[in-house]
Amino acid sequence: MKSKLRDLPVGFRFRPTDCEMSKYILTKKFLEEQPMEVRNVRYVPEECHDIFSKHPRDLPGYPRETHWFFYCRKLDSHVTTNSHSIWKQIGEETDVLDPKNNDALVGIKHSFILVDYEEESDDILFSDEEEPSNWFMDEISLPLTVSETDWVLCHVFRKPGSSFEER
Structure with a gap:
C-alpha cells in the first residue's frame, strides 16, 4: 500500500472526534458523493479494504505515524487474521451523538x-495464550436512519504509555 501522505503544517494534527468522523467525513463522502477537499494537509482517509488483515506496523508511515484513517466496507465477520494477530471486538457498540x-x-x-x-508450528496453529497489544481500531458506521451504506471509517491508533511491549 503506497502512502498518499503530505507533510502537515507545523503544529497541526488531524484528530477528528467520533462525531466529526461520522458527520463530516463519512456522511459527506458517501451520501453526498463529494470529494474530500483538504488543503495543505494529507489526503485523509484512503480506502483500505483489507484493514482487518493488516498489522499496524505494515501501514504507511509506521513508525513515525501512530494514527491512520481508512474507508473500508463492513465485513460479515471482523475475525480475520494475519500470520500472528487478530482484531477482536471489545465492548459493545456505542452510539455516536451530535452534541x-x-x-x-x-x-x-x-x-x-x-x-x-x-505461533506453535508452521501450520499457523495458535496457542490459547492471547497477548493484547497497545493497538486499537475504532470503526464508525452510519446508522440505518441515515443510510444503508456498507462503508465504514476505521481509525487505527496506538495508545501511548501502554504496559504492553511492541513485538
Missing part, C-alpha cells in the same frame, strides 16, 4: 484491539 444537534444519532462505533498469538 450540537440535540444529541442526534449520527453514527455507530465499534472498538477493536489487536491481539497477538504465539
